[in-house]
Amino acid sequence: MDDETAEIELLQQNLNKTKQISKRMTTILDSFDTRIAKLEKSILPLYTAAQILNRRRSNIDETLAKINDVASNHEDLAAEEALILRGPQPGQIGVYKDTLERLNANIAFKASDGDLDRTARLIETGAKKLTQLYTKVVAEGSSGVTPVPGADMMTSFPSSLLPTLSPVVTFLRTLPVPSTHPTHPAAQVILTTLKEAQRGYADMRGNWSVKCLEGQGKRLVARAESVDPLVTGREFGEWVELILGTADEEYKLLQELSPLSSTALVASAFGTLLTPILKLFNSILAALVTLVKKSLHRYTFLALSAFEGLLSLQNHWDDLLSRRDTATDKNELKDAIQTLRALCLRSFPEFLADIKLGATSRGSDTSTKLTGFTLSTVRYIAKVPEVRSAVSSALLALGDGNWKMGEGIQVGQAREGDESAILEHFIGDVIITSLTSLTAISRTSRRPAFGSIFLLNNVSYLREHLLIQPTNPSISNLLPQSAVDALNSNFRTAKAGYFDSNFSPLMQALADDPRDKSSKGAAKEKFTRFFDLLDEVVERHRLAKVLEDEPAGRETLGEEVIRLVVPALQRFTQRQKDKDFSKNPQKYIKRSAEEVEQQLYALFH
Missing domain, CATH: 1.20.1280.170 (Exocyst complex component Exo70)
Known part of the structure; x- marks a missing residue:
């Protein structure tokens, strides 16, 4: 037992010594870590500075190499001068560019004064x-x-x-x-x-x-x-x-x-x-x-x-x-x-002035053709929609009604910027001026029958191409109601005047006269008068074409003439035959009602 106790005590002593040695080693190692950290902190700035110095040394080496290259190139200035003076050659723009860049580098690195001037002149030449x-x-x-x-x-x-x-x-x-x-x-x-x-x-x-x-x-x-x-x-x-x-x-x-x-x-x-x-x-x-x-x-x-x-x-x-x-x-x-x-x-007042001037000049007294200003009025108005914005802009600049040249300002002036209103006012004045001039021309004719045909032809042309079947569909958007009413009214008046001057004499020749009820001679005179007047009408219509450019209108007009004349002739002829006004009626009744109808029909077809 004593021996075992002694061994245990010995082991205990050894263990204590080992602990003391471990503690001293740990202390020594901690001291080494502290010293190493201090050393690293001291060396790091030196390391960084060394890197900077290395980069500077590298840059210095590159700069020296470039200087050496420039110096070498400077020695070959004569060769580059020949290349510059020759000028850039096809496909060698890059070579020429490199040469000029080297010369500019020589300027940058301050060549000697003599070489500097020479290099500058070469760069100018290049x-x-x-x-x-x-x-x-x-x-x-x-x-x-x-x-x-x-x-x-x-x-x-x-x-x-x-x-x-x-x-x-x-x-x-x-x-x-x-x-x-x-x-x-x-x-x-x-x-x-x-x-x-x-x-x-x-x-x-x-x-x-x-x-x-x-x-x-x-x-x-x-x-x-x-x-x-x-x-x-x-x-x-x-x-x-x-x-x-x-x-x-x-x-x-x-x-x-x-x-x-x-x-x-x-x-x-x-x-x-x-x-x-x-x-x-x-x-x-x-x-x-x-x-x-x-x-x-x-x-x-x-x-x-x-x-x-x-x-x-x-x-x-x-x-x-x-x-x-x-x-x-x-x-x-x-x-x-x-x-x-x-x-x-x-152009606006001058166009109206030309229309008015047309009232003072006319062709022969028997002319029933369309006047120049009638045709130009239709052409003018038909073209206005094509340049509507320009016309409106110019009219606004001119001022509402000023196209009348002192004849008075348009009633109900258009407000500033109201382009549609001012355009309607102008177009209305153009149409009414044309109608007025046409009426004036027809009234100056010494042969009213021809004057009435002239007026009907021209007014109907205006109405047909501006109102009924407009040459340009957009015309309907330009016409004020006053112009529409004027066209329709003047057409009715012209048509009535045409019937009055051409066919009223025929109807008057067939009219009964209370004083001649029993006079056979009066009936003979009426037949003679009627057929003489009819021959004049037929001849007049051969010379003067009615609504020549309007087949439908001419046909309608012919039907109205036939409905007016033929029934009246039939009634008058029948009455006189019943009275036995002549033993030889064919001598005075030159054509039957059917033949007169055919004759009148031919005038309008």
Whole structure:
């Protein structure tokens, strides 16, 4: 037992010693961790600084290599000079560009004064050679066969030349100029060179656009006297729209292909490009205005349709002009609109004056044809819906009723902006003036029968083509009720006058006279008188065609004549036969009622 106790005590002592040793080791290891952390904290700044120094050393090495490369290139300046003087060769734009970039690098690294001047001159020469290539390609793209007048206009730059031109433009925009390289000795000369190239571009593109556009413009003027004025005016508006489209396209090209891309310089170049185009616009407009002034009555609708076209393009035009420099505030379209508006304002009172003047001039006393102003009135009113907005705008500018030239203002004036009302007032005055002139002409005729046919033909023509079967379906929207009533009333009056002067004498010849009830001689005279008057009517209708251009109206009129004359003749003939007025009635009754009906029927069919 004693031995075992002794061993246990020994083991206990050893265990205590082990614990003491472990504790001392733990303390030593904690001390090492603390020292290592302190060491790491001390070394980290040195490590970071070493990395920075390594990067700087690398940059210094690269810079020294570049300097050595520049020095090496400087030794070969003579070779680069030969390449620059030769100019950019096809397919070698990249080589030329690299050479100029190396020369600019020499400037940047401050070559010696003698070499600096020489290098600057070489860079100037290189820039000029590149702009010469630029100008050459632009000239090639701004020439050739112009479009045929009336064909689609294509003034865009040929796509086949863009692969050559685009790299040149891109590089020209990187050349040193005062705004980007204020100390570069060649910057000012390069800027001047690029400005000249940009002006040359604008001038060439502007003149090429004119060549493409002037054919159609001159064609407008050449055809103006032989085609419908309304068509010419509309084509002029379409041509101006084409000008605007061309200018829009050229502005996009200018932004893409100009060597100097600053807003101010592009605006200046665009003003240069527009100058010949605007000159062409003014020349074509002047030619059309001269033509209209020579015969305003004939070319009124040329002015009106052109005026309407320009009004619709005004916003587009203003937007286009806002892109050029502000050196001028001239607006050619506004001037053109003012000129055309002045012509339109003149046309309204002059048209009414021509209608009134028509009342004083007539052909032969037996003429029953349609007058010129009757035809022109229908044509005029039929065309108004085609240019309604232009007519309304001009009438509002003229003032309600002022087209009467001092005869008084329209009753119930249109309010400002009431275009429908003022248009109705004007159209109503045109119709009533025409009817008044026609009535005046018919009353001056020394042969009333012919005068009545004249009045019926003309009034019926107006009524038929403006009211019954209008030439233009939109006419019905222009006629005021007063004009409708006037047409219907004058037609009834003209028709009554026609019957009164041509067939009332026939009816009077057959009328019973209480004093001649038992006179056989009176009956013979009445038959003789009736057939003599009938022969006159037939002959008159052979000379003067009634409602010649209105088959349906003429047929209806013939039926009314037959219903008036034939029954009266039948009744009179029967009465006289019953009285046995003659032993030989065929001597006086030259034609039977059926033959008279056929004769009258032939006059109207």
